[in-house]
Amino acid sequence: MTTMTAARVNRWLCVLLIAYIAGSCAVQLENSTGGLVRWSGFSVLVPVTAAALLPMRRSLLIGAATLAATVVTYGFAIHGVSAGGRTVVITAVALSFALSIVVSRVRSHRLNAPATATRNRSCPPDPADSDPCNTPEAPHPVAVSPPGILPAALPQPAVVELAGHCRTGSGRLGVRAQWLDAIPLSGARVGLVAGAVTGPNADATASELRAAVRTLADVDLQPEELLAHLADVLARLRPDVRAGHDTQTTTSSVSAQCLYAVYDPASCRCTIACAGSPPPAVIAPDGTVASLDLPEGPPLGQTDLPFGATEIDLPEGSTLLLYTHGDADARDSGRDELLSALARPQRCLDATCLSAVKALLQAPHTQVAVLAVRTHALDTRTVATWDLPADPAAVSYARSHIAEKLAAWGLTDAIPTTELIVSELVTNAIRHAQPPIQLRLIHHAGSLVCEVADGSSTSPHLRRARTFDENGRGLFIVAQLAERWGTRHSHYGKIIWAEHTHAPDRAVTTV
Template identity: 75%
Template structure:
């Protein structure tokens, strides 16, 4: 139907153009009857009028047609016209055509205002090809994805570069949904999520699961623990509003730029791929597990090292006919696509997406992540003995490091926070005790890790209590603080922004 409409419209345009050319010849012949050269307003005014009213392409066609008709008429159809007269008329029409070009250019400039141009050049929330070579504040035009491929709107933490694309296939509406996400975590870490839902009400379920992942990530759970809680969330959604046929797959990874380590756990999701800086492509040996809602077993996590500049690709892949994952040929096809070098992260993401779309009825979402690491200019680590004298050593370490970083004004507050956290670890926890200071994105993060799994809690000490004020002081000095657990113990962290100190009297 669309092709027939376009063909019919082009036929009408051609017919109108023929009528116009005939009218132009007739008018010019009448105006110049008997060899007299007269000014033809028709051939002079029409091109300029068309340039002002019609689209650029059509105005150019009319202008060129008028000029060609004038040359043909005065060159061949009218006899007895002097060379000078012929030149005058043709020059007038040529000037009219040139004026029409100027009108077209001026109109385009007025229509495309600076505000519109700025909107057109505003980059999407992911780095495009060549963007890394430009200044951070310089907007660049980002090419639109091919038809059927959509870009995921993702946060852009400073420790990673992110690009996400997904493609929705055919099938019943609302039976499948995919989502990609990146979640800033404490200690400059970032959580990476790729999930998919299959079954009735998939869109609503995916939205609720995404919110649940963000809430659980804010508690700083380990990836395998987060998936266990997410499985409980899905069970609750099924009991409330969803039928039992709904299933979901999810991969959750946490990347720590201070150690360049990534911890991953998946539920029914395919194994991610990694491209190291030397170009080696490998598939992560992720423990296999069924989708969420299909098992009572615990999930397992895998830890890998990601050197500076590594590229991690996580993805979800669902079949729209069965609602199940199709992983059999994914690994080989993905490795084959990633083995071909690409000019940028966006191109790598699209190449992986094309490789995974081996059947037109499949839905695929791909998250490409390029990692960055923190160096000695932004992170410092010290091992401390379980001795009260270590508190003084910790304050000295902090003062020296802040002086080296040019943050002397932040030393009093940071030293007091570290003193309270180290004292708490020595009194109530067990070794090994490690102190880590991170300067990232304009903030200072103090972390004290120990070998105990007990969680501290904030309480208000009574007037004559000799202790119990440590975390209360930390909460007053820090903008944010919290606790996260790992397989070897826990880490208490506190974050504040360096600046003129107003808390020194508290000490």
């Protein structure tokens, strides 16, 4: 109804402007017969008025009609007009017509911009329709095939480059949703996820599993432990998924796959665990392509056995490809096509990702999701590591090492705060843990991360010390000075870390 009313108003306004032009010309012709020649200056406003109120096509029509009527009336029909007056009149109307074109284009652009932005948010462009290497550097949207659309774009951590695509091919498949994700972790690490859910309410289940992975990753669990907890989450979401005593059979109609990897740019090592997902592929910096040999894990919820994990070295410049496909029963399906496609050099990471998608769709698979990851490394200019003895004197050594390294990095304002944090963490490790003790300092993305590793698996807890207690204030001081802090476990013990910015106003003066 609103559209019809606007069209009717525009039509009548167009008619009125044309009538004004015709009437003005008729009045001028009639006056000229009596010897009176006078130009109606309001004719200049007609094209601009039309451009401001009417659509572009009609505004151009009004402007052209005004210019043509002026040329005919003052150039040929009315006699006695001087050459200079005729030039002034026609030039003024021509300039008004040119200004109306500019106004009309600007107005049309502003009206179309919101619709274009809305269309781009709701319908991501098909990556096959354009050259992926010509796009500006920005977070790559994950174009997910319905159902199960996840409206999140991939973040772009500084330690990796990411490109992700989900595509639908031909064939029949049950209701399926896929997701790709990258999760910043402590110590400049990044968690990489590729998952898929097949079955009723697949899109809702995939969204809940994605949120659960992000929550579990924030706890800094090992990849295999995260998948075990994710299986419990799926069992609570869908009680029919939990397997019975016979771990080989299940009556559930829901199947969930997930591959979770953690890349550490300081050591250039990646830990990977999978549940029902195909093994990832790796492109070495020299172009060599290989498929990783991972422990075969069943889909989530189909067994109570623990998951396995594999550690691999990823030198700087390596490309890791995580992917899922619709053929859950054939774990290695499409591997040969994928490796052949990756062996051909590509111009950019996005092109590599698209090449992998097309190769997997030829297998054929009805749905494919690929996450391409190019790794970077932290060097001695951003990472420093020291091995410390289990001796109280090591605290002063640690403080001196920290001060020396921060001065070399040009971060003298951060020395007091970092020294105090390191003192508390190292003291706790010496008093309550066991060797080996290692201190690592990371300068990354405007923050300083202090990590103290030891051989104990006991986690410290923040508590409120009473007035006359001699202990219990170390972690409280760390929590007050740091932006974030936490504990993560490894196969060799644990790591307590604290992260803080090195702005001058956070500096602390100690006496």
